[in-house]
Amino acid sequence: MNTLNIVLAQNSGGYNWAAAATVLTRVAFLAAVCAVVVGFFFALPGIWKVFTKAGQPGWAMLIPIYNVIILLRIAGLPWYWVFAPLAAIIPILGWFAYLVWVVWIHHRISTRFGQGVGFTIGLTLLAPIFWLILGFGNSKYVGEQPAQA
Numbered sequence: 001m002n003t004l005n006i007v008l009a010q011n012s013g014g015y016n017w018a019a020a021a022t023v024l025t026r027v028a029f030l031a032a033v034c035a036v037v038v039g040f041f042f043a044l045p046g047i048w049k050v051f052t053k054a055g056q057p058g059w060a061m062l063i064p065i066y067n068v069i070i071l072l073r074i075a076g077l078p079w080y081w082v083f084a085p086l087a088a089i090i091p092i093l094g095w096f097a098y099l100v101w102v103v104w105i106h107h108r109i110s111t112r113f114g115q116g117v118g119f120t121i122g123l124t125l126l127a128p129i130f131w132l133i134l135g136f137g138n139s140k141y142v143g144e145q146p147a148q149a
Contacts, residue, residue: 042128046131046134046136047061050109050134050135051070065082068082071105074141084098087101109134112142113139114140114142119134
């Protein structure tokens with residue numbers, strides 16, 4: 001069977017649904033990987049700028065795991081929270097816990113830059129755009145907010 005027949009998902013005996021499903025799965029996976037890579041490169045300058053605004057080295061965002069430690073430092077959390085995403089190994093409950101962890105980190109970072117809950121939602125759902133807004137906007141890193149009376 002040649003490549004064209006596989007791509008067109010047909011052979012001499014009719015359609016080959018298994019080959020069609022394989023091709024579509026590979027195309028969907030490749031599209032998802034490309035979207036993540038494009039999103040990362042789009043957000044890269046914004047995250048770099050957020051790190052420098054918070055007094056951390058911008059190049060740190062390029063190093064895996066270390067960038068999460070610095071992100072936790074910016075959010076005001078201890079370094080050992082870097083292990084929290086390992087909860088995603090647990091089916092369903094772990095995935096929910098990971099999602100809560102991501103939203104919580106985004107909220108801590110948003111509030112430390114003087115933003116509110118709306119910015120947290122944007123940072124979670126449209127991360128590349130909101131990292132650029134946070135990095136290149138007029139937000140200042142204020143760190144820990146004093147308690148309101």
